[in-house]
Amino acid sequence: MKLGLKIALRFLTSNKGQTILIILGIAIGVSVQIFIGSLIQGLQKGLVDKTIGNSSQITINSNLEDRYITDYDQLIDKISLSDDNITKISPVLDNQAFLSYEDNSQSLLVRGFDMDKADGIYDISNRIVEGKLPTAENEILLGINLKDEYGISIDDEISILTVDRKSIKSTVVGFFDLKVSTLNSNWGITTLKNAQTMFENEEKISSIEMQVNEDSIFITDEIALNVLNTIGSDKYKAVNWKEQNESLLSGLEGQSISSLMIQVFVIISVVISIASILAITVIQKSRQIGILKAMGIRNSTTSYIFLFEGLILGFFGALAGILLGVGLSFAFTKFAINADGTPVVDLYISYSFIILSGFIAVAASILAALMPAIRSSKLNAIDIIRNN
Amino acid sequence: MKKILELRNVNKIYGTDIKTQVLYDINLAFDTGSFNSIIGQSGSGKSTLLNIIGTLDTATSGQVLIDGNNITDMSANELADYRNKTIGFVFQFHYLLPEFTALENVLIPYNIQNKPVTKEVIDKAKERLKLVGLEKVMNNPSTKMSGGQQQRTAIARALMNDPKMILADEPTGNLDSDSTETIYELLRSINEEYKTTFIVITHDRKIAEKADRIIEIKDGKINLDIYK
Numbered sequence: 001m002k003l004g005l006k007i008a009l010r011f012l013t014s015n016k017g018q019t020i021l022i023i024l025g026i027a028i029g030v031s032v033q034i035f036i037g038s039l040i041q042g043l044q045k046g047l048v049d050k051t052i053g054n055s056s057q058i059t060i061n062s063n064l065e066d067r068y069i070t071d072y073d074q075l076i077d078k079i080s081l082s083d084d085n086i087t088k089i090s091p092v093l094d095n096q097a098f099l100s101y102e103d104n105s106q107s108l109l110v111r112g113f114d115m116d117k118a119d120g121i122y123d124i125s126n127r128i129v130e131g132k133l134p135t136a137e138n139e140i141l142l143g144i145n146l147k148d149e150y151g152i153s154i155d156d157e158i159s160i161l162t163v164d165r166k167s168i169k170s171t172v173v174g175f176f177d178l179k180v181s182t183l184n185s186n187w188g189i190t191t192l193k194n195a196q197t198m199f200e201n202e203e204k205i206s207s208i209e210m211q212v213n214e215d216s217i218f219i220t221d222e223i224a225l226n227v228l229n230t231i232g233s234d235k236y237k238a239v240n241w242k243e244q245n246e247s248l249l250s251g252l253e254g255q256s257i258s259s260l261m262i263q264v265f266v267i268i269s270v271v272i273s274i275a276s277i278l279a280i281t282v283i284q285k286s287r288q289i290g291i292l293k294a295m296g297i298r299n300s301t302t303s304y305i306f307l308f309e310g311l312i313l314g315f316f317g318a319l320a321g322i323l324l325g326v327g328l329s330f331a332f333t334k335f336a337i338n339a340d341g342t343p344v345v346d347l348y349i350s351y352s353f354i355i356l357s358g359f360i361a362v363a364a365s366i367l368a369a370l371m372p373a374i375r376s377s378k379l380n381a382i383d384i385i386r387n388n
Numbered sequence: 389m390k391k392i393l394e395l396r397n398v399n400k401i402y403g404t405d406i407k408t409q410v411l412y413d414i415n416l417a418f419d420t421g422s423f424n425s426i427i428g429q430s431g432s433g434k435s436t437l438l439n440i441i442g443t444l445d446t447a448t449s450g451q452v453l454i455d456g457n458n459i460t461d462m463s464a465n466e467l468a469d470y471r472n473k474t475i476g477f478v479f480q481f482h483y484l485l486p487e488f489t490a491l492e493n494v495l496i497p498y499n500i501q502n503k504p505v506t507k508e509v510i511d512k513a514k515e516r517l518k519l520v521g522l523e524k525v526m527n528n529p530s531t532k533m534s535g536g537q538q539q540r541t542a543i544a545r546a547l548m549n550d551p552k553m554i555l556a557d558e559p560t561g562n563l564d565s566d567s568t569e570t571i572y573e574l575l576r577s578i579n580e581e582y583k584t585t586f587i588v589i590t591h592d593r594k595i596a597e598k599a600d601r602i603i604e605i606k607d608g609k610i611n612l613d614i615y616k
Contacts, residue, residue: 003499007487014487291483294444295497295545296472298465382444385479385557386435 003297004304011285012309022277023317029270030321030361033263034354035328040259041348044252048217051248054123054178056209057217058086058224058240060231068204075231076208082230083223085216090117091205093195098161099142099188101150110140110160110188112195112205121211124176124189130154131174134190137197140170143184144177160188160198168198218242267364274313274368278306282372282379289376290384303373310369314362322358392552392585393418393441398450400436400608410436412608414450420552421583423576425590425599433608434589435557441587442475442555443467455552472500476546476584478556483542484530490517490541491526497548516544520574536567543574547582554578556588560595572598 012019060079062069069075072091080089093112098105115133119125124141125133131154134141140160146152152172160168170190178184196202212223220240228238242249282289289302326349333343393416400411410433418424428434439445440452443459452459454474462470476497484493494513495505503509517526520540530538539559546554556575560568572595579586588599596602604612 002502006499007485010485010487287483288485288487291477291479291485292496292500293468294442294471294477294479294483295500296468296470297500298468300465301500382439385439385444385483 001301001304004301005308007288007292008305008308008312011281011288011305012312018277018281019313022274022313023320025273026270026313026317026361026365027320027324029266030318030357031325031328033266033357033361034322034325035332036259036262037353037357038325038329038347038349039332039345040255041350041353042346044255045214045348046346047248047252051245052217052241054121054127055241056090056121057211057220058227058238059210060208060227060236060238061206063235063237068201068206069208069236070204072205072208078231079208079210079227083212083226085212085219085223086210086227087213088117088120088211090114090121090209091192092118092207092209093192093199093201093204094206095195095199095201096163097188097199099146100159100161100167101152101156104150105161107186108160108188109186110190110195110198112190112192112198114192118209121209122178127176127178128174129177131172134173134194137194138168138170139173139190139194141174141176141189142172143187144175145181145185147175149185162199164200267360270317270361271364271368274310274365275371278309278369278372279375281309282306282376285376286379286384289379290381293379293381294385299377302379303377306369306373306376307366310365310367310373311362314365317365318358318361321361322354325357326354390420391417392420392455393587394451394453395441396451396453398437398440398447398452400433400440400445401448410608411440411447414608414610416603416610416613418585418587421579421585422601423579423586423588423599424601424603425588425596426603426605427590427593427596428605428611430591432605434605437605438555438557438587438589442477443471472497473549474552476549476551476554478539478542478546478554478559480558480561484538484545486529486531489527489529490522490533490537490544493530493541494526494545494548497545501549513544513548516547517541519547519578520544535563536570539563539567539571540574543571543578547578547584550582551584553585553587556586558589558591560590560592568592568595 061067076089076091080086091114095110097108097110099108115124128141129144131141140158142152152158154172154174156172157169158172160170162168176189192205196204212220216223221242224238224240228236292302329347329349333347336344338344395414395416398411398414399409402408402410414437426434426437436445440447447460459467459470485496488496491513494516495509498509498513499505514523514526517523520543522537522540522544525533525537530541533541559575560571563571575586575588576598578584590596600616602612602614603610
């Protein structure tokens with residue numbers, strides 16, 4: 001084997017032009033793979049993040065007739081222990097009501113949040129464009145659209161009409177912008193405590209919302225199942241974002257498949273080019289192989305020569321490809337930028353993906369060297385010597 | 389005298405559909421330490437005979453015994469190992485590895501054994517190169533040497549593993565007459581110093597006559613077998 005490696009190295013260094021060309025070929029393949037992979041992953045992450053990054057990814061509702069959940073502190077503890085991937089849990093009391101201001105009225109979803117916990121999901125404190133978070137009784141935060149539509153300003157008093165026809169005066173303490181128009185015109189946010197008093201739902205909530213860590217965003221269905229198994233699926237039901245965003249999901253899936261296809265074809269073209277060049281090398285070096293066999297080299301050792309060539313070419317090709325691919329990706333985020341200086345597409349540089357791409361390239365190179373290796377082991381010394 | 393090599397009823401037939409018989413019932417034996425030449429016209433079967441002796445080719449029927457071992461029973465790997473230890477080859481077209489220097493080429497038969505390359509081994513390779521008069525150019529790439537130098541390097545390489553037998557197929561076929569003379573004197577001196585058995589194919593009768601024994605092959609049969 002050592003001799004195989006030695007001869008392989010010497011063959012490769014004796015024809016530097018050809019060697020560099022093959023390494024460059026592999027490197028370009030690997031860099032395209034890394035660049036496309038990072039681009040698609042970045043696109044997907046951006047899209048997912050924009051769509052569900054600031055919303056509930058799994059929502060637990062009650063199966064009971066009145067749709068309310070009691071003893072929720074205990075339930076939240078149970079849920080947080082049911083799956084390690086859950087990062088944020090927040091109780092919510094939602095009530096449909098009417099907003100009345102001066103002569104105008106419209107429907108309003110009054111959401112009672114445990115502010116600290118809900119902030120983790122909705123990032124409300126950063127979405128406030130004016131005013132502050134509601135803290136005291138009868139304080140409410142409204143969507144920015146309502147401010148423009150009805151001319152409401154901070155410290156104005158609005159009336160909330162419950163379904164029981166009760167009218168409650170509330171003070172507007174601020175406006176939020178969640179970047180979704182329907183939410184900006186339909187949500188009113190208040191504290192959980194206040195919502196419970198307002199709608200006479202003491203010690204009750206309507207749902208528990210949660211988010212999971214980034215890597216498990218696509219297994220929320222499994223996590224939801226784990227949660228239900230812990231808290232009992234007879235009393236509760238769970239909805240995850242994948243059920244609610246099927247079209248987005250199929251779009252993402254289409255993207256993933258097309259990205260995978262591109263990568264597979266890149267690998268195939270790399271394999272074919274290495275295999276064909278190494279096949280030519282076997283013919284180029286057949287005299288050397290013949291004389292080595294006459295001197296008593298074993299057939300297996302001649303195979304090692306070409307397998308090592310594949311390994312060395314693959315290794316350096318992958319290394320150069322990784323550098324090139326990461327450089328290309330970096331340049332892309334640096335030069336393809338929006339007017340405000342943020343990159344058009346945030347690339348997602350995943351080390352495991354890069355290492356995997358490198359390993360695939362090395363494995364593909366060894367695979368490509370397999371045919372030439374077998375061919376060289378079958379070369380007959382006598383044919384070469386006789387034919388000169 | 390002890391026989392290093394014996395051929396018993398060796399036949400060689402090429403082809404499966406159209407059969408061409410190249411060797412007919414060859415019976416030969418070679419003494420240890422002898423210097424033999426094989427002559428014959430091209431196509432007479434002399435190279436085939438040498439390749440069968442060198443275990444590169446196999447006889448269609450008959451037996452080949454080297455040092456009493458029947459090589460017809462050996463596996464490909466056993467043959468390769470045996471060839472490495474027992475036989476040195478010198479071909480007409482030198483067949484050095486152009487990617488390696490003269491010294492590295494000489495070391496290759498040893499490298500094939502996968503044993504550690506010690507200083508003693510390198511000294512031995514240098515010794516062999518000195519024997520063929522190439523100690524000054526031993527670190528030259530083999531492509532940067534003259535034809536005669538390349539052939540002498542090939543001889544030094546054939547000697548590296550102290551083989552019992554050196555087989556040479558037209559070793560001077562590609563060289564001018566001066567180099568031819570040098571190479572033959574070298575081969576003879578090695579034969580005398582190391583008692584290595586030589587079997588040399590040549591078409592040059594003048595050269596052949598310097599051997600201890602001349603075998604002429606004609607149409608696949610032994611036409612002449614003269615001891616001097």
